[in-house]
Amino acid sequence: MTLPTINPTTTKAWEALQSHYETIKKTHLKDLFKQHPDRATALSIEWKDFYVDYSKNRIDETTKKLLLDLAREVKLDEAIQHYFDGNTINETENRAVLHTALRTPSTHQITIDGKNIISEVTSVKEKIKSFSHQVISGNLKGYTGKNFTDIVNIGIGGSDLGPAMITESLGYYKNHLNLHFISNVDGDHVHQNLKNLNPETTLFVVVSKTFSTQETISNATTARNWFTKNAPKEAVGNHFVAVSSNISNVTNFGIAEENIFPLWDWVGGRFSLWSAVGLSICLSIGYENFEALLAGAYEMDEHFKNTPFEENIPVILGMLSIWYNNFFNVESEAIIPYSQYLHRLPAYLQQGIMESNGKSIDRNGNSINYQTGTIIWGEPGTNAQHAFFQLIHQGTKLIPVEFIGFKHSLFGDQDHQNKLMANFFAQTEALMNGKTQEEVLQELNAINTSEKTLKKLVPFKVFAGNKPTTTILIDTLTPKSLGALVSMYEQRIFVQGIIWNIFSYDQWGVELGKQLASTILSEINSHEVKEHDSSTNALLQRYLKKSE
Numbered sequence: 001m002t003l004p005t006i007n008p009t010t011t012k013a014w015e016a017l018q019s020h021y022e023t024i025k026k027t028h029l030k031d032l033f034k035q036h037p038d039r040a041t042a043l044s045i046e047w048k049d050f051y052v053d054y055s056k057n058r059i060d061e062t063t064k065k066l067l068l069d070l071a072r073e074v075k076l077d078e079a080i081q082h083y084f085d086g087n088t089i090n091e092t093e094n095r096a097v098l099h100t101a102l103r104t105p106s107t108h109q110i111t112i113d114g115k116n117i118i119s120e121v122t123s124v125k126e127k128i129k130s131f132s133h134q135v136i137s138g139n140l141k142g143y144t145g146k147n148f149t150d151i152v153n154i155g156i157g158g159s160d161l162g163p164a165m166i167t168e169s170l171g172y173y174k175n176h177l178n179l180h181f182i183s184n185v186d187g188d189h190v191h192q193n194l195k196n197l198n199p200e201t202t203l204f205v206v207v208s209k210t211f212s213t214q215e216t217i218s219n220a221t222t223a224r225n226w227f228t229k230n231a232p233k234e235a236v237g238n239h240f241v242a243v244s245s246n247i248s249n250v251t252n253f254g255i256a257e258e259n260i261f262p263l264w265d266w267v268g269g270r271f272s273l274w275s276a277v278g279l280s281i282c283l284s285i286g287y288e289n290f291e292a293l294l295a296g297a298y299e300m301d302e303h304f305k306n307t308p309f310e311e312n313i314p315v316i317l318g319m320l321s322i323w324y325n326n327f328f329n330v331e332s333e334a335i336i337p338y339s340q341y342l343h344r345l346p347a348y349l350q351q352g353i354m355e356s357n358g359k360s361i362d363r364n365g366n367s368i369n370y371q372t373g374t375i376i377w378g379e380p381g382t383n384a385q386h387a388f389f390q391l392i393h394q395g396t397k398l399i400p401v402e403f404i405g406f407k408h409s410l411f412g413d414q415d416h417q418n419k420l421m422a423n424f425f426a427q428t429e430a431l432m433n434g435k436t437q438e439e440v441l442q443e444l445n446a447i448n449t450s451e452k453t454l455k456k457l458v459p460f461k462v463f464a465g466n467k468p469t470t471t472i473l474i475d476t477l478t479p480k481s482l483g484a485l486v487s488m489y490e491q492r493i494f495v496q497g498i499i500w501n502i503f504s505y506d507q508w509g510v511e512l513g514k515q516l517a518s519t520i521l522s523e524i525n526s527h528e529v530k531e532h533d534s535s536t537n538a539l540l541q542r543y544l545k546k547s548e
């Protein structure tokens with residue numbers, strides 16, 4: 001059973017959206033609100049502790065209907081079924097895509113090749129639970145009998161960004177263990193981290209699905225060399241564990257089989273934090289909080305699977321993104337969490353969204369003649385307001401922004417929370433309304449501005465407004481609400497991939513650079529630069545001179 005392969009631009013809904021776009025493209029959001037006083041209620045979704053307000057988007061009821069018609073015409077519902085059923089929807093790698101199974105309750109069943117994978121998932125979870133309890137409680141000790149104080153996660157891409165983003169986001173729930181993340185093959189990264197660590201009390205978690213990624217293997221080797229310089233070789237067994245699906249590579253590296261936490265080929269790297277890749281998460285916030293994270297993700301999965309498109313959060317968000325990308329020709333979208341804890345969320349979502357949907361060949365193997373894959377960027381508010389918001393407010397580009405905020409702060413400082421959230425609400429209002437010439441004039445007149453200055457300043461102080469935003473207001477940042485939020489983005493990625501008729505779960509685009517780097521590395525090591533273009537040749541020669 002394969003995914004539908006419909007070119008979205010050949011659908012009736014696409015054609016209708018194109019002509020509808022011509023009628024709505026200049027309409028100001030302010031007017032849409034004036035025309036429909038109940039717009040906020042009509043274009044918002046309340047779900048558990050989430051309130052998703054998408055009314056400040058440049059759509060009306062017709063846009064919504066046509067976007068959902070498009071979703072139906074390309075058979076999104078059928079695709080969702082294939083995905084959750086564990087069919088081979090990652091066709092170019094011949095795999096199912098089942099990170100959703102990792103958060104499915106243990107009482108359920110999902111069968112692949114006649115095997116119930118949920119029971120395997122449950123037994124790995126048991127192993128993670130017992131290991132993390134032992135380390136946190138101090139029952140499991142380092143080779144000199146001291147408790148572990150520091151955990152070092154060595155991995156890259158999904159084997160780093162997921163655990164790093166979640167542990168930062170849930171910093172409030174953290175225990176006494178210090179967490180470090182080493183990802184970059186830049187030696188300064190690993191050495192800077194090792195510099196202050198004590199081998200007696202440090203536990204290394206080497207995370208690599210393939211256990212062949214250059215960065216991770218280099219960093220793990222450097223860490224092991226550092227460790228054995230200070231500690232007996234036999235102690236590696238106490239201090240290094242691995243998360244991988246490549247058991248033989250791990251054992252060859254010197255980590256015993258009982259210290260391997262397995263994962264499966266149906267878990268994609270950028271969707272793997274829910275698997276044993278989340279071991280550092282469990283070590284940092286405890287297994288029970290990890291379970292709550294999974295439970296939140298599962299609830300969002302169920303919402304996605306079972307809710308009519310009209311009220312379905314990932315479907316609505318995905319279709320809005322399609323609307324801006326393919327009809328307004330918008331190139332990027334900003335995601336701004338109003339929580340310092342979520343400062344790594346945009347970077348995490350960059351991998352999820354851009355590695356998944358940055359494709360230009362459709363599911364029929366043909367070149368694509370429409371936009372796919374949005375560029376995602378962002379930083380936490382309010383910091384972002386003092387950095388790049390100028391461009392969103394008054395620049396020449398249209399950038400839809402998603403605002404994520406929480407009603408309650410974690411430390412309960414209401415004064416700060418009110419200030420933070422006042423900014424949160426003010427920005428979406430300002431982006432929508434802008435400021436007219438009359439308003440600027442009024443303001444300047446009120447402070448007795450001279451006629452000359454007034455004339456000069458007015459154009460610079462006008463804001464066109466009509467900038468689309470979506471507001472996601474959640475009660476409190478908890479493991480459960482974070483799980484639901486991340487799952488919401490994962491499912492939105494799926495929706496957009498289906499509409500664009502692309503394969504979202506492979507990443508062939510990262511291979512070429514890896515191949516060339518390995519050729520160049522052997523040339524650097526042998527000091528023999530072969531035939532490249534003149535630019536690469538000159539750069540390599542210059543680099544080699546420097547290192548002579």
Ligand code: F6P
Pocket residue numbers: 156157158159207208209210211212213216269270355507510
């Ligand atoms: O960047 C490519 C990629 O394959 C990602 O998809 C993945 O998350 C990362 O490399 C790390 O891969 P691994 O876990 O196999 O080391």
